[in-house]
Amino acid sequence: xxxxxxxxxxxxxxxxxxxxxxxxxxxxxxxxxxxxxxxxxxxxxxxxxxxxxxxxxxxxxxxxxxxxxxxxxxxxxxxxxx
Numbered sequence: 001x002x003x004x005x006x007x008x009x010x011x012x013x014x015x016x017x018x019x020x021x022x023x024x025x026x027x028x029x030x031x032x033x034x035x036x037x038x039x040x041x042x043x044x045x046x047x048x049x050x051x052x053x054x055x056x057x058x059x060x061x062x063x064x065x066x067x068x069x070x071x072x073x074x075x076x077x078x079x080x081x082x
Contacts, residue, residue: 033041040046049055 044051
């Protein structure tokens with residue numbers, strides 16, 4: 001049997017859904033960085049690569065596992081055939 005909610009409870013639930021949707025949409029509104037904020041984006045810890053030493057170490061491990069030299073982004077496999 002389906003229980004019918006009172007009108008006030010439905011309105012309250014609709015209001016909460018409307019508030020949640022409003023907060024969700026407003027969280028997506030983002031302006032581009034202003035000129036005085038761009039120095040923060042240029043920092044080393046903000047880059048996708050991260051630490052240069054860590055990147056070189058990961059590249060070395062990847063090359064060692066592939067058993068090929070320079071296999072980063074070029075054709076060829078670990079067998080040495082190009």
